[in-house]
Amino acid sequence: MAKENVKPTRMELLNTKGKVKLAEKGHKLLKQKRDALVLEFFSIIKKAKDLRTQVDTQLIASYRALAVAEAMHSRLFLETATLSAHAAPEVEVKTANIMGVRIPKIHGVAIQRNLLDRGYSVQGSSAAFDEAVESFEKSLNLIIQLAETETALKKLLVEIEKTNRRVNALEYNIQPELKRTIKEIQAHLNRLEAELFFSLKVTKKRLEKKAIAEEEAKAKGKSN
Numbered sequence: 001m002a003k004e005n006v007k008p009t010r011m012e013l014l015n016t017k018g019k020v021k022l023a024e025k026g027h028k029l030l031k032q033k034r035d036a037l038v039l040e041f042f043s044i045i046k047k048a049k050d051l052r053t054q055v056d057t058q059l060i061a062s063y064r065a066l067a068v069a070e071a072m073h074s075r076l077f078l079e080t081a082t083l084s085a086h087a088a089p090e091v092e093v094k095t096a097n098i099m100g101v102r103i104p105k106i107h108g109v110a111i112q113r114n115l116l117d118r119g120y121s122v123q124g125s126s127a128a129f130d131e132a133v134e135s136f137e138k139s140l141n142l143i144i145q146l147a148e149t150e151t152a153l154k155k156l157l158v159e160i161e162k163t164n165r166r167v168n169a170l171e172y173n174i175q176p177e178l179k180r181t182i183k184e185i186q187a188h189l190n191r192l193e194a195e196l197f198f199s200l201k202v203t204k205k206r207l208e209k210k211a212i213a214e215e216e217a218k219a220k221g222k223s224n
Contacts, residue, residue, distance in 0.1 A: 014184065020178045027076035027170040031216055033099050034163045041156045047150040055146050058139045065132035072128050081120035081129070088181055089137075091144060101159045106148040112137045 006012060070078055107181040118133060 008185045013193050016182050017176055023170055030163055030167045036099050037156055037160045044149050044152050047120045051146045055142045058142055062135040062139045065135045069129040069132040072126055101155055103152045104148055106144050108141050108144045111141045153158045
């Protein structure tokens with residue numbers, strides 16, 4: 001038998017057939033889930049690729065603006081203005097559910113602010129410094145979006161690999177093993193049925209011979 005602990009009975013045959021149907025249903029659902037996750041993955045990966053390009057471009061622009069501001073002021077002025085900010089930007093993290101996978105939804109809080117909300121004094125600063133600050137705010141906003149998409153990609157990839165392993169296990173291991181067990185149980189039951197049929201046939205012939213012999217004996221007794 002495929003498994004030593006499997007009893008070759010009709011009840012076990014019915015149970016195994018039920019397991020095959022359940023495995024086939026699970027295999028179909030898992031394939032649908034995997035395909036949906038793959039579609040979502042490629043949809044997000046395109047967005048992440050575009051965001052990565054935007055981040056790289058925006059950061060180059062931000063550091064250029066910072067270099068101009070530093071040339072007009074000084075490093076000490078920049079550091080002092082940075083430390084005078086009222087509060088650092090924050091992020092708000094929520095989750096979305098995609099086929100059972102919890103995907104982070106990250107939103108920047110107070111990333112892009114007006115001059116008065118930034119905290120540093122407008123006196124002594126310049127338009128070049130304000131532009132540098134605004135440029136880095138845009139960069140941070142894009143980085144947060146990129147973090148959301150790349151984290152989502154990692155989670156989706158892990159779930160796709162896990163689901164694919166389950167699909168393969170059902171398709172190449174569990175279902176074939178169950179079907180092999182069904183064939184072996186059925187073959188065993190067929191052998192038992194054939195042996196029983198042969199045994200009944202032999203028994204019938206013996207009984208027929210016995211009945212004939214008894215009839216002949218009775219007939220002989222009467223003739224004497």
